Amino acid sequence: MIYAKSLLLLSATVAVVAGCATFPDAESTAQRAEQMVTEAHTLGAPALLRRTTQDESQRACSSPGGAKLTQEHSATIVKTARDSIKYPASGKLTGDWKTGAQLVADGRGQRIINGQVEKLSANGALCINCHLMDAKEVNAGNVGPALTGYGTQHGDSEAVARYTYERIYNAWAFMPCSNMPRLGASGFLTPEQIAHIVAYLIDPQSPVNK
Ligand code: HEC
Numbered sequence: 340m341i342y343a344k345s346l347l348l349l350s351a352t353v354a355v356v357a358g359c360a361t362f363p364d365a366e367s368t369a370q371r372a373e374q375m376v377t378e379a380h381t382l383g384a385p386a387l388l389r390r391t392t393q394d395e396s397q398r399a400c401s402s403p404g405g406a407k408l409t410q411e412h413s414a415t416i417v418k419t420a421r422d423s424i425k426y427p428a429s430g431k432l433t434g435d436w437k438t439g440a441q442l443v444a445d446g447r448g449q450r451i452i453n454g455q456v457e458k459l460s461a462n463g464a465l466c467i468n469c470h471l472m473d474a475k476e477v478n479a480g481n482v483g484p485a486l487t488g489y490g491t492q493h494g495d496s497e498a499v500a501r502y503t504y505e506r507i508y509n510a511w512a513f514m515p516c517s518n519m520p521r522l523g524a525s526g527f528l529t530p531e532q533i534a535h536i537v538a539y540l541i542d543p544q545s546p547v548n549k
Contacts (some may be wrong), residue, residue, distance in 0.1 A: 400516035439539025
């Protein structure tokens with residue numbers, strides 16, 4: 340009887356040890372994964388390498404094992420996102436909608452071409468990869484909600500311009516961990532480019548509102 344009990348204890352211990360050997364804990368798995376991603380980028384381009392390291396908010400958003408985001412984390416992400424928002428030096432949050440129209444369909448910038456990172460003075464925004472904006476556009480994605488008639492629905496007041504600007508600058512200030520990239524905060528788009536895109540969304544003359 341005593342023999343059977345200690346055997347049981349022994350096998351339980353073996354199982355626990357074996358379990359540990361097969362499944363490293365979540366934190367070291369995450370670290371290993373991050374290391375693999377970093378090592379896979381051999382181009383040495385600082386702009387790309389920076390993006391292989393998660394910031395605190397991304398870390399909280401990708402907590403292992405499908406763990407729910409706590410209210411505290413969520414509030415921190417929103418606050419960090421809010422604090423990141425910078426405005427154009429001119430103070431004008433609405434630019435030229437025609438320039439905006441070009442930007443929303445432009446996917447150039449930071450692409451890898453012939454093993455080299457494309458060098459451009461400014462990136463395109465490629466919003467239409469995820470959003471339908473101009474109802475006549477046939478080549479639009481649906482990862483994000485359709486934004487057709489955005490200005491017709493919301494108007495083109497100063498408050499709407501500010502909200503739209505901030506939403507594009509850092510979507511996580513409104514929707515923590517959303518799939519919308521933090522385009523201004525990451526330095527991908529400049530404040531002036533974002534102002535042109537705001538105009539494209541809210542100007543009554545823009546095809547978005549026709
Ligand atoms: C990778 C896909 C993706 C890209 C690229 C993207 N978005 Fe989004 N966007 C989303 C998703 C998903 C949402 C919904 C979640 C949220 O609100 O953050 C969203 C939400 C929005 C909203 C809020 C919509 C509403 O009804 O309140 C606006 C405005 C917006 N995006 C504008 C833009 C603009 C402008 C660009 C380009 C500069 C852009 N997005 C690029 C995925 C994307």
